[in-house]
Amino acid sequence: MSRVVTLVLVDPSGAVLGALPPYEVPMPWWQEVVDVVDGARQHYGVDVTVLRLLRTSRDRPHGGEVVYAAELHGPGTPSMVDADEADVASLTPHARRAPWAEAGGPGATTAWAADRLASRGRLVVRTVQQRTWNLSAIWRLETVSADGGAPGPVDIARDVVWIKQVPPFFAHEAAVLRWLGHALPGVAPELLAEQPPGRLLLAHVPGAGLYGAGAAARDELATIMHRIGVRAAPDLDTLLADGLPDLRAPRLADRIRAVLDTHAPGDPALTALADGLDARLAAVAECGVPDTLVHGDLHPGNAIVEHDTRVIIDWGDAFAGHPAFDILRLTEGMPEAPALIESWASRWRAAVPGCDPEHAVALLAPVAALRNAAVYAEFLDRIEPSEARFHAADVPFWLDAARALL
Template structure:
């Protein structure tokens, strides 16, 4: 599956110039725009900064015909198709999605790298969507990654700073952080481990357990630093508030009993700690020698079982059982008398319910043109929660 792309171009002042002829790119995932930029350069000799998605011909990813907004430094020589689109400002638009936004972020990053003695010789845009913008910055030092996230995910910087001290090597090295959503990360060799098997996932779970043990003693500091507090009653309140605009009739019973269920979870005796929030294998990067966990924007303070449930959710029950048993054994050794198995059983339907609330939060915090990224996720997660409940 591929994508067909139309790039509507604007100049540095945001004035519409017209659209490039449509072309295909190999990756179907809408937020991946490295090949969109590369193909505009190959076909037309243009250096384009892709700002944001404008329209899609299907309700959700992947594939289809997508229209993106791109910025160029000056009117290109290539003929452009006349197009007129409403580009009015929107209060929920990311700063990187406005004309001049990418240039401002790259200027910040190159200044920081110059200060560190790591001058930049090449910049390549990799991703842009409602949850992040990512660029690769290369130089004699190697590669550095600039990541920019919206305000509702900016606590990722605080999480990474804490992890750098508490669990060195567990995450990418933070080179700079502006405190407002932009971070510079040192390159991590290897690849994202989407295809990780059970043995590798088991190792990831063991690595993560060590991090969560350290974090259990740092919960107040993490909350003070801005990491969302999703402990017990706070989690229940947040889920209900996030899902209030949506049809939750399929999970009415689960929501009604949520406080009592979470109170039962508390009685299982496991400590609250730092939760990654999206610990699937694709958020682990490795090269066979080193593994690091990436993308901590969904992190929160809460129950550790959420991460093992996410790490095992795509596995058959018989395959996941040994991983869950090993996880439970580690916690039982650290907290004698706790009941990890019961905590997992109680939280199994809550895990997709929480994910539904996460996607609902995204939808409430992004402009409507980008809703197709997540609109189908809320009902899908609610259906899973109902099935598990």
């Protein structure tokens, strides 16, 4: 699967210049833009920054024909065609548009990062746009010493840093990383600088993602999250004061009921679950496992591994709540799920004698699916409509998953 890309080009003021004729890129994932930028340079000799998705030929990710808005840089004058009128119309301002999705927005963010790095004695020599979509924008920066010294071949990895820019509803990620860096150094990326409400400058984490990891690797991640959970529980009020979302029982129940009222009104099974939600969550509390810092999207791809080092990334979905949500996410679709849950439970029984983690997991399984539906519903409420196709299928998917667990 690949993408056939069309770029609607704008100048730094946002004025429409025209469109580049379509070209194919190998990576199908709509939010990944390295090969989109490279393709514009290879096919048309121009430098661009991709701003945002405008439309696609498919109603859900990924692949197919994809149209993006992109900002043109430098003196290049590519051979362009007229932009589609509908694409031009979708470039008008929108209240929910991310700051990095506007002309000039990415440049302001990369300039901010360069200034922060200069204060640390580093000079940015190359900027690579990695990703842009409604949930984040990511750039890879290569740096050298500002005094003129260049890194050697062995040292190049430590001279890479990353910019991550997130929407306001993920802005608590900086506070979480700050806390983790103080409480448990090394379990998450180092936060080098931040600028509210969403700019983060992060140290490079060498290694590769654990996509497709087996049971043993997932159990290692669960062990790390257990350490984090035990350490974070007494500091939860501090994290909440710093902006960590509160999804403990009362607020979680309210959030789920609001989503069901909107997306599944009158559904008999889900209505029954909603009616019994307060009692179910009270029974979870009686199991004795404390609320703590929850990652919120603990799948193996959100861990970077090199040798014996495990670093958990992407803390934008983090919240205060029950740690069972992470083990349920980590074991989705795994034949070894019962053994992994038992291993997770044994650690909590050792940390909190007399607690009943297995019963908490059983009670929360359908609630976890509904929480996922609520997360995606919130995205749809807060992002620009043209990018809703990234998430539109997710709400019904997780509602169906909750029904299957009842």
